[in-house]
Structure formats: C-alpha cells, structure tokens
Amino acid sequence: MTIQIQTIIPTYFTPASSEVWSKVFSLESGQKYLVKAASGSGKSSFFNFLYGLNNKFTGAIQFDGKDILSYTEPEWTQLRRKKISIVFQGLRLFPELTALENIQLKNQLTAHKTEAEILAYMKRLDVDQLAHKQAETLSYGQQQRVAIVRALCQPFELLLLDEPFSHIDDVQIANATSLILEEVSQRNATLVIASLGNSYNIDYTKTLLL
Amino acid sequence: MISDLLHKQIRFSQLLFFALTSSLGLGILLVVFQLFVDTQSLFGSSNDLLGNQTVIISKAIGKDNAFTEEEIETLKQQDFVKKVGSFTNGTYRVQGSVSLLGMGGMSTDMFLESVSDRFIDVQDENWKWSPESRRVPVIIPKNYIDLYNYGFAPGAGLPQINQKVISQIPIKLSLTGSSKRKMYDAYILATSEKINTILVPKSFLEYTNQVLSPDIEVKISRVIMEVTNPSDPKLLDFFEKNNYQYFQSELLSSRISYFLQLVLAIVLGIGILITALSITLVITNINLLILKNKQTICQLYFLGFSRKQIASVYHKISYKILGVSICIALILVVICKFIFAPFLTILQTESSAFSLIYVFIVAIVLFVVLALYYTKHTNKKIAQMTAVNTSLLTTEI
Numbered sequence: 001m002t003i004q005i006q007t008i009i010p011t012y013f014t015p016a017s018s019e020v021w022s023k024v025f026s027l028e029s030g031q032k033y034l035v036k037a038a039s040g041s042g043k044s045s046f047f048n049f050l051y052g053l054n055n056k057f058t059g060a061i062q063f064d065g066k067d068i069l070s071y072t073e074p075e076w077t078q079l080r081r082k083k084i085s086i087v088f089q090g091l092r093l094f095p096e097l098t099a100l101e102n103i104q105l106k107n108q109l110t111a112h113k114t115e116a117e118i119l120a121y122m123k124r125l126d127v128d129q130l131a132h133k134q135a136e137t138l139s140y141g142q143q144q145r146v147a148i149v150r151a152l153c154q155p156f157e158l159l160l161l162d163e164p165f166s167h168i169d170d171v172q173i174a175n176a177t178s179l180i181l182e183e184v185s186q187r188n189a190t191l192v193i194a195s196l197g198n199s200y201n202i203d204y205t206k207t208l209l210l
Numbered sequence: 211m212i213s214d215l216l217h218k219q220i221r222f223s224q225l226l227f228f229a230l231t232s233s234l235g236l237g238i239l240l241v242v243f244q245l246f247v248d249t250q251s252l253f254g255s256s257n258d259l260l261g262n263q264t265v266i267i268s269k270a271i272g273k274d275n276a277f278t279e280e281e282i283e284t285l286k287q288q289d290f291v292k293k294v295g296s297f298t299n300g301t302y303r304v305q306g307s308v309s310l311l312g313m314g315g316m317s318t319d320m321f322l323e324s325v326s327d328r329f330i331d332v333q334d335e336n337w338k339w340s341p342e343s344r345r346v347p348v349i350i351p352k353n354y355i356d357l358y359n360y361g362f363a364p365g366a367g368l369p370q371i372n373q374k375v376i377s378q379i380p381i382k383l384s385l386t387g388s389s390k391r392k393m394y395d396a397y398i399l400a401t402s403e404k405i406n407t408i409l410v411p412k413s414f415l416e417y418t419n420q421v422l423s424p425d426i427e428v429k430i431s432r433v434i435m436e437v438t439n440p441s442d443p444k445l446l447d448f449f450e451k452n453n454y455q456y457f458q459s460e461l462l463s464s465r466i467s468y469f470l471q472l473v474l475a476i477v478l479g480i481g482i483l484i485t486a487l488s489i490t491l492v493i494t495n496i497n498l499l500i501l502k503n504k505q506t507i508c509q510l511y512f513l514g515f516s517r518k519q520i521a522s523v524y525h526k527i528s529y530k531i532l533g534v535s536i537c538i539a540l541i542l543v544v545i546c547k548f549i550f551a552p553f554l555t556i557l558q559t560e561s562s563a564f565s566l567i568y569v570f571i572v573a574i575v576l577f578v579v580l581a582l583y584y585t586k587h588t589n590k591k592i593a594q595m596t597a598v599n600t601s602l603l604t605t606e607i
Binding site for chain 2: 051052053054055056073074077080081092094096097101104105106108109154
C-alpha cells in the first residue's frame with residue numbers, strides 16, 4: 001500500500017515547521033520510516049490521522065490514490081482488520097483480560113495466527129510466562145511487549161508503532177525489533193515508528209523530523 | 211469473548227432494575243388494555259345498563275306537539291348531539307287480538323311506532339319487513355311482560371309466560387286508516403329494556419301509513435338522540451330553553467356510563483404515562499450499560515470490531531430482558547383477569563378468554579416495536595461513542 005501525504009496540517013493546534021506537516025511525501029510498501037520528534041509535537045495525531053481516528057486536518061492523505069476521508073465506517077473496520085495494524089502509545093490493552101486473551105481478541109477477527117504461534121511470539125519477547133496473567137497486573141514494559149505481539153496477529157500492509165519500546169530494556173528491544181522486521185519484510189509492509197529520539201538500530205529508509 | 215468482556219462491567223442488580231422497570235410499564239399497559247377490551251361490551255349498543263348514551267325527548271303535552279323538520283335540523287347541529295333519530299307513529303287505529311289455544315282470546319286497542327334501527331337495543335336478522343312478508347315482527351317493552359306476569363296473569367288465572375313463549379303467540383293486527391282497513395299477522399320478536407313503546411319496522415310503518423291513510427301527514431312525536439356527554443349543562447340548558455321533556459332516569463344511567471368511560475380513559479391515560487416513563491427509564495438504563503463500557507467499546511472499535519458486532523451484545527441483553535418483561539406482564543394480565551372477573555360479571559359484561567388473545571397480539575406487537583426502538587437507540591449510542599474525533603480516541607497528541 002502506498003500512502004500519499006499532501007500538505008496536511010492539524011486544525012486543533014499549530015505545529016512547528018517539520019518534515020511531516022505541510023509537506024508532500026509518500027510512504028512506500030516495504031519501506032521503514034522513523035518519525036522523530038519531541039513530546040507534544042503531534043506524533044500521535046499523525047498516527048491517529050493515518051488510523052482514521054481523527055480527521056481534524058487540512059490537506060489530504062491517500063491510500064493507493066484513495067482519499068481516506070472518503071472511507072465509510074465498515075471500510076475503516078476492514079482496513080483495521082486487514083491492512084493497518086497499530087501499537088498505541090497508550091497501548092489500549094483490556095486490563096480485565098489476560099495477556100493471551102488480549103492477543104486472542106484481536107487474532108479472532110481474522111484467525112491469523114494459531115495459539116501456538118502466538119505463544120511462540122510471546123516467548124520471543126519473553127512474556128510467554130505471563131500469558132495467563134491479567135493485563136492490569138503486568139508492568140508497563142511487559143504490557144508494551146504484549147501489545148506488540150497483538151499488533152502482529154493480523155494481516156497488515158502498514159504497521160504503526162507509537163513509541164513502542166519506551167519502557168523496554170535494550171535486550172528486549174533487540175528481540176522485539178527483530179521480530180517486527182521479520183514480520184514486516186515477510187508481508188512487504190510499510191513500517192512507521194514514532195520515537196522521541198532513539199532509532200533502535202533499525203535501518204530506516206527515511207527519518208522524518210516532526 | 212467480546213460478549214464476556216462487555217458483560218464484565220454489567221452488574222446483575224442493574225439488569226434486575228432494567229427488567230423491573232420494563233415489566234412494570236408493560237404490565238400496566240397490558241392490564242389496562244385488557245380491562246379496556248373486557249369492558250367494551252359495557253358500552254356497546256346491546257348493553258342495557260350502559261349502552262349508547264341516548265336521551266329521548268318529547269314536547270309538553272298540547273295540541274301541536276310534533277317536531278318540525280327545522281327543529282330536527284337544529285338538534286342535529288348541536289355539538290353535544292352525535293346522532294338524531296325520530297319516532298314516528300301510525301296514522302291509523304290499531305286493534306291487536308290474541309287467541310291463546312283453548313283459553314279464548316282477548317283484544318285491545320293499541321298503537322305502533324317506529325324508530326331508526328340503530329337506536330334499537332335488539333339485534334335480530336328477522337327485524338325487517340316488506341309487503342311480501344308473512345308476518346310483522348314487533349318489539350315491546352320488557353316491563354309489559356312483567357306487568358302481565360306479575361300483575362295481570364295471577365288475578366285473571368292465566369299462566370305466566372317467558373320470552374320464548376311470547377314469540378310463539380300469534381297476534382292479529384287490524385289497522386283502520388282514513389281510507390282503508392287491513393289485517394296483518396304479527397308476532398313479538400323481542401322485548402326491549404331501553405325503548406318504552408311498541409315498535410314495528412320502519413318499512414312497515416311507512417308502508418301502512420301510505421296505504422291506509424295517504425291523506426294524513428306523518429308526524430314526529432318524539433326524538434331519540436345519541437349524545438356525547440349526558441351531563442353536559444349545555445344539553446340540559448338547551449332542553450330547558452326549548453321546553454323539551456326528557457326522562458331523568460335515562461339520563462342518570464347515561465351519566466353513569468359517561469362517568470365509567472371517563473374513569474377508564476383516565477386509567478388508560480395514566481397507564482400510558484407510566485409506560486412512557488418506564489420506557490424512558492429503560493432507555494436510560496441502556497445508556498448507562500453502554501456508558502459504563504465506554505472505554506472498552508471504543509477500544510474494541512479501534513481494534514477492528516465493527517459497531518454491529520459491539521451493538522449486538524447489547525441487543526441480545528435488551529431482547530432477553532424485554533422477553534422476560536413481556537412474560538411477567540402477561541402473567542400479571544392473567545392474574546388480574548381472574549381478580550377482575552367477578553366485578554365484570556356484576557357489571558353484566560361477558561368476560562371471556564377472548565380478550566387474552568388480543569392482549570397476546572398486543573404483547574407481540576409491543577415486543578417487536580420496542581425491540582426495534584431499543585436496537586435503533588443502541589446503534590445510535592454506539593455510533594455516537596465511536597465517531598471520529600471523540601475525545602477518548604484523540605487524547606494522545
């Protein structure tokens with residue numbers, strides 16, 4: 001999926017000049033992008049625009065030439081199931097469900113992975129032993145790893161990661177990035193990571209300063 | 211799994227409250243509806259006690275006390291009058307004779323009147339006459355039979371008779387008009403508690419008046435009216451002003467009927483009001499159930515669950531509760547029916563199980579209508595909650 005961004009500006013705050021706002025550029029399939037910015041400059045807003053949660057912007061965003069404002073509610077639901085996956089900055093796990101249930105809830109929409117595959121992913125990020133613990137009892141770093149596994153348990157052409165490793169140690173970051181990069185290249189998907197500064201040793205196609 | 215997740219926030223006590231408010235409203239509505247159906251026969255024209263609210267008026271006794279066409283027209287135009295019918299009498303002398311087998315016969319001078327069929331409290335397919343008819347049906351006041359049975363018969367050594375026997379007595383009517391005399395065979399078709407005169411079908415009276423006394427003008431002696439409210443002071447004023455006479459007792463039963471109808475209407479009104487309030491409560495309850503899960507619903511939605519999938523969890527809850535409430539309401543209706551039955555019998559109304567069929571139909575219609583309404587409302591609420599740019603979705607900058 002090619003994403004064309006044409007001079008978008010949020011209407012609810014005035015952003016400083018950047019390589020994202022008011023610029024024309026595109027995000028290509030199979031490429032990796034880093035959106036680097038200080039806190040509060042609009043990284044999550046940019047992700048929310050791309051994920052269809054917020055449309056308070058001027059300019060246009062197109063997925064394969066189609067303006068995203070023209071998507072209907074069922075079309076967005078299908079996009080979120082099959083084409084775009086996200087790890088929110090706030091994670092959005094269900095605290096009352098276990099780690100595994102949180103992942104299964106997402107996975108059941110497309111039945112993309114088997115339980116064994118999910119557990120294997122969890123093992124790679126060292127959270128398999130927490131599979132049956134309630135999400136609210138996990139540390140934020142553990143929750144971040146569960147949210148990453150959840151995001152991988154669906155088909156996608158665009159993977160949005162909003163400060164995904166902020167509470168994870170370097171060893172686990174390395175595990176997570178290798179898993180993510182494997183998945184992304186397998187699917188020839190576009191990867192967009194938002195970060196406050198760290199680039200996590202990933203070879204990006206482009207770094208966009210926000 | 212989504213259903214389990216959304217149910218985690220829902221308390222049993224909340225569902226119980228939902229079911230109670232819903233049962234209360236539906237129960238009251240169905241009970242009142244059932245009462246309404248059961249008491250309808252009270253107000254039908256065939257009921258002697260509280261039938262149509264009719265008043266019979268006449269003019270003071272005098273030389274010319276017939277109603278003119280203009281007077282009838284004026285009556286029709288009054289807003290408290292629904293329908294007007296007139297009594298016409300035969301313009302000839304009538305002699306009726308009865309011969310009871312083996313008991314000799316008797317004959318008497320009498321009179322015949324007619325009035326529009328819609329004012330008669332007897333419904334019988336034989337209540338008709340044409341010149342080809344063999345016999346003339348006659349309706350007499352019920353108190354004539356009582357006078358005979360309890361006054362005349364014991365003294366004269368004659369047997370008492372009931373309504374069945376009376377219709378088998380052959381009557382000969384000898385009508386002597388200004389130009390002709392004719393004999394007719396007649397029989398008593400029924401007795402009336404409402405109309406205090408000897409009635410023959412209108413077609414018979416018109417025909418005989420024309421044939422026997424073509425030169426005599428037919429006069430309207432009394433007027434019968436269906437009124438909206440017999441206690442209306444305007445009505446009584448009108449009678450007073452025009453010097454019309456009316457029967458107080460007749461007006462009294464009409465007043466009772468009006469009062470009962472008023473009471474029923476008020477009860478139905480209150481029932482509808484309580485039902486409307488309970489529906490509002492149920493809606494508030496649905497809102498509360500949805501609001502409690504606001505965060506979960508939003509998160510499910512932006513994980514890729516459709517609004518339809520999320521709403522269907524709430525639809526199932528409201529259908530189940532609505533179903534249970536309707537069943538409770540129906541049980542209430544059946545219980546109330548047994549409680550009301552003795553009272554309705556006193557009021558001379560036939561309390562049949564038939565009204566329950568109506569109640570069941572109404573219950574099914576209510577279920578469908580309310581289920582559709584709740585579904586629509588839930589869908590709307592969830593759409594509102596998950597609309598783009600809602601605060602919960604866009605808190606992260």
